[in-house]
Amino acid sequence: MPFRNATEGIPYNSKPWDNPRTPHDPYTMPGSEHTRPEMSSEEIRAVFDEARRWGKKTACHVMGRTAIANVLEAGVDVLDHGVYLDEALAERMARAGTYFCPTLSAYDRQTMNPKFQRGEDWARAHSVLVEAHEKSFEVAVRAGVKIVNGTDTTGSYAEELELMRAGGMSAMDTVLACTLNAAEALGMADCIGSIRAGMLADIVLLDANPLDDPYAIEQVYLVIKEGTPHFPGALAVFERPNGV
Numbered sequence: 001m002p003f004r005n006a007t008e009g010i011p012y013n014s015k016p017w018d019n020p021r022t023p024h025d026p027y028t029m030p031g032s033e034h035t036r037p038e039m040s041s042e043e044i045r046a047v048f049d050e051a052r053r054w055g056k057k058t059a060c061h062v063m064g065r066t067a068i069a070n071v072l073e074a075g076v077d078v079l080d081h082g083v084y085l086d087e088a089l090a091e092r093m094a095r096a097g098t099y100f101c102p103t104l105s106a107y108d109r110q111t112m113n114p115k116f117q118r119g120e121d122w123a124r125a126h127s128v129l130v131e132a133h134e135k136s137f138e139v140a141v142r143a144g145v146k147i148v149n150g151t152d153t154t155g156s157y158a159e160e161l162e163l164m165r166a167g168g169m170s171a172m173d174t175v176l177a178c179t180l181n182a183a184e185a186l187g188m189a190d191c192i193g194s195i196r197a198g199m200l201a202d203i204v205l206l207d208a209n210p211l212d213d214p215y216a217i218e219q220v221y222l223v224i225k226e227g228t229p230h231f232p233g234a235l236a237v238f239e240r241p242n243g244v
């Protein structure tokens with residue numbers, strides 16, 4: 001079966017936010033959800049079947065109820081974004097054990113951040129997603145969906161924790177989103193994600209309590225990697241190319 005190229009016709013040398021036809025974007029999307037499924041159920045199932053044959057997990061960046069229902073139907077392991085997630089879909093995720101990586105900062109703050117130079121049109125178009133995104137997260141928390149922390153490349157992990165708390169998650173659950181839940185979502189809970197005998201001994205010691213302050217996770221005192229301690233001051237610092 002030939003796969004459609006969702007970005008067909010979009011010049012690869014342009015920034016995606018310069019082109020209104022970029023998939024994922026609400027510029028020209030009709031209807032109340034400003035989204036559209038980019039792949040058919042048949043295409044999604046074919047990709048997932050192949051991934052499973054290789055023993056791989058599946059994750060989808062997806063928004064809009066139709067698209068979310070399609071990937072849940074195909075048995076996705078991790079769902080990112082989830083804008084317009086409703087109660088029925090959230091309960092389905094909870095029952096299936098699907099992990100949810102909401103990337104709240106991506107739409108709440110970073111999309112409109114002027115440092116990305118995406119322009120007023122981009123900000124206006126994406127601002128419609130922010131409120132829907134926050135509601136979707138609250139619905140997921142109430143339904144008991146397992147949440148993991150992730151930023152979709154633009155925000156910070158601490159920002160995510162701050163927004164998760166604002167959305168109704170307990171402080172301890174936000175820590176689990178960074179540790180045990182994330183390890184489970186990766187299929188690596190047998191070696192990372194919790195502190196107990198037989199694990200890899202990957203541990204981060206903080207200078208502040210993340211149960212008091214989400215930004216405590218940025219105050220790293222010591223990283224223990226497979227049992228070997230590393231102090232942040234002694235490590236090389238890498239600048240991200242976009243200055244984030």
Ligand SMILES: [Zn+2]
Nearest residue numbers: 061080081152
């Ligand atoms: Zn994404």
